[in-house]
Amino acid sequence: MTFTLAIVGRPNVGKSTLFNRLVGKKLALVDDQPGVTRDLREGAARLGDLRFVVIDSAGLEMAEDDSLQGRMRRLTERAVDEADICLFVIDARVGVTAADEYFAEILRRRAKHVIVAANKAEGRAGESGAMEAYGLGLGEPLRISAEHGEGMDDLYRALVPLSDQIEAERPAPVAAETYIDISDEDAETGEGAEDWRPSAARPLQLAVIGRPNAGKSTLINKIIGEDRLLTGPEAGITRDSISVATTFMGTPMRIFDTAGMRKRAKVTDKVEKLSVADGLRAVRFAEVVVVLLDVAIPFEQQDLRIADFAETEGRAVVIAANKWDLEDDKPHKLNELRANFEKLLPQLKGAPLVTVSARTGKGLDRLHAAILKAHEVWNRRISTARLNQWLGAMTESHPPPAPGGRRIRLRYMTQVKTRPPAFVVKATHTDKLPDSYQRYLVNGLRQDFDMPGTPIRLFFRDQGTDNPYKEKANKISQSGALSKHKNRQKPKGA
Numbered sequence: 001m002t003f004t005l006a007i008v009g010r011p012n013v014g015k016s017t018l019f020n021r022l023v024g025k026k027l028a029l030v031d032d033q034p035g036v037t038r039d040l041r042e043g044a045a046r047l048g049d050l051r052f053v054v055i056d057s058a059g060l061e062m063a064e065d066d067s068l069q070g071r072m073r074r075l076t077e078r079a080v081d082e083a084d085i086c087l088f089v090i091d092a093r094v095g096v097t098a099a100d101e102y103f104a105e106i107l108r109r110r111a112k113h114v115i116v117a118a119n120k121a122e123g124r125a126g127e128s129g130a131m132e133a134y135g136l137g138l139g140e141p142l143r144i145s146a147e148h149g150e151g152m153d154d155l156y157r158a159l160v161p162l163s164d165q166i167e168a169e170r171p172a173p174v175a176a177e178t179y180i181d182i183s184d185e186d187a188e189t190g191e192g193a194e195d196w197r198p199s200a201a202r203p204l205q206l207a208v209i210g211r212p213n214a215g216k217s218t219l220i221n222k223i224i225g226e227d228r229l230l231t232g233p234e235a236g237i238t239r240d241s242i243s244v245a246t247t248f249m250g251t252p253m254r255i256f257d258t259a260g261m262r263k264r265a266k267v268t269d270k271v272e273k274l275s276v277a278d279g280l281r282a283v284r285f286a287e288v289v290v291v292l293l294d295v296a297i298p299f300e301q302q303d304l305r306i307a308d309f310a311e312t313e314g315r316a317v318v319i320a321a322n323k324w325d326l327e328d329d330k331p332h333k334l335n336e337l338r339a340n341f342e343k344l345l346p347q348l349k350g351a352p353l354v355t356v357s358a359r360t361g362k363g364l365d366r367l368h369a370a371i372l373k374a375h376e377v378w379n380r381r382i383s384t385a386r387l388n389q390w391l392g393a394m395t396e397s398h399p400p401p402a403p404g405g406r407r408i409r410l411r412y413m414t415q416v417k418t419r420p421p422a423f424v425v426k427a428t429h430t431d432k433l434p435d436s437y438q439r440y441l442v443n444g445l446r447q448d449f450d451m452p453g454t455p456i457r458l459f460f461r462d463q464g465t466d467n468p469y470k471e472k473a474n475k476i477s478q479s480g481a482l483s484k485h486k487n488r489q490k491p492k493g494a
Contacts, residue, residue: 003166004053005045005159006083008076008107010099011059013091014119018146019056022047040079040228041242048156050163055079060103075227077110084166085159086111090133092118092126092143104136113166115158116141122150196379196418203245203252204375207286209279209310211261211302214292215322219358220257223248229257243282249368256282261306283309287419288316288375290367295321295333295355299340311347314420314455316378318352318370319345325357349443350452377454379418387413387423394444403432411463421445422457430460 005022007015020026023043045054057079058072080086086107090100107114118130121143133141142158144151198204208216217229224246242257258279283289289310293303298321310317319341327333334355341353352370356363391413400408412426423445427433442456 002050002052002163003084004055004082005085005087006055006057006079007087007089008057008060008080008103009089010091010097010103013059013089014146015059015089016056018087018089018117018119018144019043019054021146021149021152022054040075047152047159050156050159052159052163055083060099077106080107080110083111085113085115085162087115087117087155088136088138089117089119090129090136090141092121092129092133095129096132096135101136104138108138113162114138115155115162117144117151117155118142119144119146121145122148196375198252198375200252203254204371205256205285205287206253206290206371207256207258207282207288207315208290208292209258209261209283209306210292211294211300211306212259214294215358216292217257219292219320219322219356220244220255222358222361223255223364248371249365251368251372256286258282261302280309283315284313286315287378288318288371290318290320290371293319293321295323295327295337298337299344304344307345307348311455314457316374316420316454317348318354318367318374319348320367320370321353321355322358324355324363325360330355347455348453350446352453374453377451378420380421380449380451380454381418382415382421382449384414387415390444390448391425394441398440400427400433400437403429406432408433416459420455420457421451422459424459424461426461426463428463430462433460 007019009015019041022045024046025043040058041056043054043056045052057076060073060076088104088107090096116133116136116138118126118133118141120126121130122145126143130141130143142151142154144155208220210216221227221229224244228244229242244255244257246253246255248255261279291303291307291310293299307317307319321337324330337355338353342349345351352374354363354366354370356367391410395410400410402408406429408427408429410425410427414424416422416424425441438458438460442458445456445458446452
C-alpha cells in the first residue's frame with residue numbers, strides 16, 4: 001500500500017458507492033437515504049497498477065457540538081488529518097452548495113493533498129455542476145460517475161503523480177498492513193492450516209455482537225486504545241460492520257464491530273435491515289464471537305437468539321456481561337448470571353462467561369484469556385486412537401439402546417475437521433439412535449477432552465453387518481445368469 005486516500009464530502013453525494021467501486025466489493029452500505037455511513041471504513045483499493053488504502057467517511061455536517069452529527073464530523077476530520085490524499089466529492093447534479101464551500105475551506109487548511117471529484121456527472125445533467133466545482137479553488141475537478149464507473153481513468157492519472165511524490169517524501173519504507181475484508185472467503189475457516197495460532201499475517205478474527213446500546217463500539221475502542229469507532233448514548237449508532245486491525249494484549253486480531261440486533265418484528269427501516277444483515281455476515285466469517293450483554297438486563301430473548309445464531313454458525317462463543325462497574329451487589333449478580341446462562345443456553349454449556357466494563361477497561365484481561373481459550377478449543381484435534389478408546393469406554397458404561405431387540409453397535413469414530421470440531425461415528429441402525437444418546441456422547445466429549453462451550457458436530461453413518469463381498473458375489477451371479485440366458489437364445493447347430 002503506497003498511500004491512504006480518504007473520501008470526504010456532504011451526505012448522499014456517493015462516497016460509499018465510490019468506495020465500493022475502488023475496493024471492488026460491496027462492503028459499504030449504500031442507500032438513497034442521506035447519512036447512512038457513520039463510522040470510518042477502511043479497505044484495500046486498486047486502480048490500475050496503484051494499490052492503496054481507501055477510507056469511506058461519514059458525510060460532513062455543519063455541526064460542531066457533541067450531537068451525533070458533531071461526533072461524526074470530528075471522526076471525519078480525524079481521517080482528513082491522517083490521510084495522505086483527500087478526495088472531496090460533490091454532487092454534480094446539485095452543484096456547489098454553501099456547505100461544499102465551507103468544507104472546501106477546511107480541507108484547504110487541514111488536508112495534505114486534495115482532489116475534487118464531481119460525482120453523478122454522467123450526461124448533461126451534471127455538466128453545470130462540474131463547471132461550478134472550479135470555483136472551489138482546489139484545482140481542476142474530475143468528472144466521475146461512481147455508480148457507472150466513469151472517470152476512473154482520470155482519477156488514476158490524478159493519483160499517480162501524488163503517489164510518486166508521497167513515496168519520495170516518505171523517509172523510510174513502512175511495512176504494508178494487510179487488510180482482510182469479511183467478504184474474503186479464505187478468511188472464514190482456514191481449513192488445512194497446520195498452525196492455527198494467531199499471527200501478524202493471520203490475525204484472530206473476532207466479532208462483537210449484541211443488542212443495541214450494549215456497548216460494543218465502546219468496548220472495541222477500549223481494546224484498541226483510541227476512539228476509532230463512533231460511540232454515544234443513542235442506541236443503534238453503528239450501521240456498517242467495521243473491522244479494525246489491532247494487537248490485543250500481544251495477540252494480533254481483526255475485530256469486527258457490528259450493528260445492534262433488535263427483534264426482527266421491530267426492524268422496519270431498510271437501512272437497519274441492511275445493517276443487521278451485514279452484522280450476521282461478519283459472524284459467519286469470524287472465528288470467535290463475543291456476545292455482549294447489558295448486565296442490567298441480561299439474557300433477554302434477543303440475546304438468546306443472537307448467542308444461538310453464533311453457535312449454529314459453528315463459531316467459538318464468549319459471553320461478556322458489560323457495564324459491570326455499575327453493579328452494586330457483584331457476587332450475587334455473578335451467581336445469577338451463571339445460573340441463567342446454564343439454564344437458558346444449554347447448547348453453550350461450559351462457554352466462558354466474563355464480566356467487563358467497556359467504560360473503565362476492567363475485565364479486559366479476563367476477556368482476552370477467554371477469547372484465546374475458546375479459539376484454542378475451537379481448533380482442537382483428537383487422535384483417532386484416543387477417540388476409539390473413549391468410545392469403547394462410553395458404550396461399555398452406558399450401552400446404546402436396542403429398539404425392537406436390534407442392538408445398535410458403535411464400531412468406529414474419527415474426527416473429520418476442526419473449527420468447530422466435527423466427528424463421524426460408524427454404527428449400525430443409526431436411524432434408531434435416539435437424540436438423548438447423541439447428547440450423552442457430545443457431553444462426554446466436552447468433559448473428557450476439555451472442550452467446554454465450543455460447538456461440536458457429531459455425525460452418524462450407517463455401517464451394516466452384511467457380508468462386504470455380498471455385492472461382488474451378486475455381480476458375479478448376475479453375470480453367470482446372463483451368460484446362461486444368452487446360450488439358451490442360440491439356435492440349434494449354431
